[in-house]
């Protein structure tokens with residue numbers, strides 16, 4: 001219900017999606033998390049994955065289904081999704097941290113090494129996040145994919161970033 | 171009087187796609203658009219589109235527009251810009267003011283692909299400067315690169331409201347909130363999630379009560395609605411904004427079809443009164459066709475398919491394509507259109523289209 005009333009998932013809504021990997025799979029290392037919950041006519045994610053880990057099939061309104069064992073967490077599908085609904089999460093990044101790769105289409109783009117605010121699905125600041133990588137090859141068509149490190153318990157929580165100096169109110 | 175085989179009114183995705191299909195088959199096409207640049211709505215759409223590969227999904231609207239223009243140029247269609255079509259008369263004569271000069275062209279076939287106009291919403295203060303339509307804002311921000319204001323309240327949570335909110339933020343404005351009268355968000359959840367996680371609250375069961383300001387918008391007052399859409403007294407909230415953006419739906423721009431004498435019918439799921447058309451997109455007036463938003467408010471992807479369909483049907487009726495070849499091409503288009511008109515957001519439109527077409531059989 002939260003999704004269609006407020007625009008973000010509650011934990012239960014998320015868990016049942018066919019594009020969201022199990023907790024066991026998440027623990028093993030980088031894997032894609034596809035937060036696409038409505039039957040909309042769309043399928044670029046299926047084509048973007050060279051490993052065939054995402055399946056939509058003949059009817060393009062089917063929800064994207066993840067075969068998590070085939071996914072290497074490479075992140076190719078993140079920029080290809082016009083809904084910006086795809087993230088890559090690595091819960092095994094370190095003892096204390098997880099990483100999240102997310103699509104970003106605002107300027108300025110953060111730099112590698114920069115510390116930014118990590119935002120949850122409701123747009124609230126929940127932590128500091130360190131930018132590990134910024135990928136924006138021509139193929140991504142002006143959508144950057146930003147990889148950040150966040151506290152381990154927030155790997156499935158942080159879904160956006162805010163640059164520190166963009167806080168100013170005018 | 172000048173003569174033409176096919177005159178297309180409107181060079182948006184529908185008109186351009188029709189021009190390409192018809193010209194490919196050998197039809198001599200003239201396409202008129204009132205703007206200085208062809209492409210219709212597509213040149214405002216800087217976001218990546220949905221659909222499948224056949225609909226160039228994942229490609230930004232502007233680039234889909236450019237691809238269509240390149241193709242039109244390659245095939246050699248006569249594109250008339252700064253060309254307002256102001257009337258359709260008997261015997262399919264078309265009145266055009268092109269670069270300030272009035273001409274009358276007699277056409278064998280006419281395709282109306284004029285798109286849609288934005289709906290407005292009246293509320294106290296709605297005539298203040300700063301109350302604007304989403305389409306106008308999108309043109310200012312994405313085409314002319316002018317920010318209409320710094321703080322925006324968005325009215326309407328359909329895809330247009332959600333996408334324009336996102337694009338306003340990309341351009342550097344702050345979106346204070348998106349309000350929606352219905353108890354649920356109207357557009358795709360993926361678009362809603364994108365603006366929500368950027369910090370924009372989406373307030374359902376809420377509407378605008380009043381815009382306040384001396385000469386221009388300075389404040390917006392919103393109010394909660396109960397389950398009977400009655401304003402809940404005492405639930406007002408005020409925002410300091412300088413722009414109130416209306417994204418409350420579109421209506422087919424069909425004056426020329428009325429003037430041509432086409433029969434109309436009311437189909438609420440597709441935006442209201444529509445010129446009845448058959449499976450070939452031909453209206454009740456022989457030789458006059460419609461495609462795109464004028465034939466039902468949908469999307470660029472469906473507009474492209476309808477344009478293609480009209481282009482093929484017109485080429486067929488002019489004898490450039492034989493019935494068997496035309497049938498095969500049309501079947502493919504029906505199939506792709508059905509793919510787009512599927513799922514909870516599309517099935518209603520598919521059914522409504524079927525009703526519209528069935529009404530043409532009764533004529």
Ligand SMILES: Cc1cc2nc3c(=O)[nH]c(=O)nc-3n(C[C@H](O)[C@H](O)[C@H](O)COP(=O)(O)OP(=O)(O)OC[C@H]3O[C@@H](n4cnc5c(N)ncnc54)[C@H](O)[C@@H]3O)c2cc1C
Nearest residue numbers: 180182183184204210211255284285462463469470471473
């Ligand atoms: C904010 C927004 C976001 C959208 N996002 C998407 C999306 O993600 N995916 C998608 O598929 N669709 C999207 N759409 C919808 C899409 O833009 C329209 O459905 C599509 O452009 C309709 O195409 P059309 O050719 O019928 O009309 P238009 O693109 O509107 O073109 C009509 C043209 O005809 C011209 N014209 C009208 N009357 C006359 C006249 N009398 N003489 C001369 N010229 C005339 C107009 O100026 C215009 O150039 C979006 C729309 C909006 C507003």
Ligand code: SF4
Nearest residue numbers: 049071072074075077
């Ligand atoms: S992250 Fe890479 S392997 Fe996994 S689904 Fe996306 S494209 Fe395929």
Ligand code: SF4
Nearest residue numbers: 036042044045081083
């Ligand atoms: S590309 Fe994105 S929005 Fe489209 S089906 Fe895949 S996950 Fe959903």
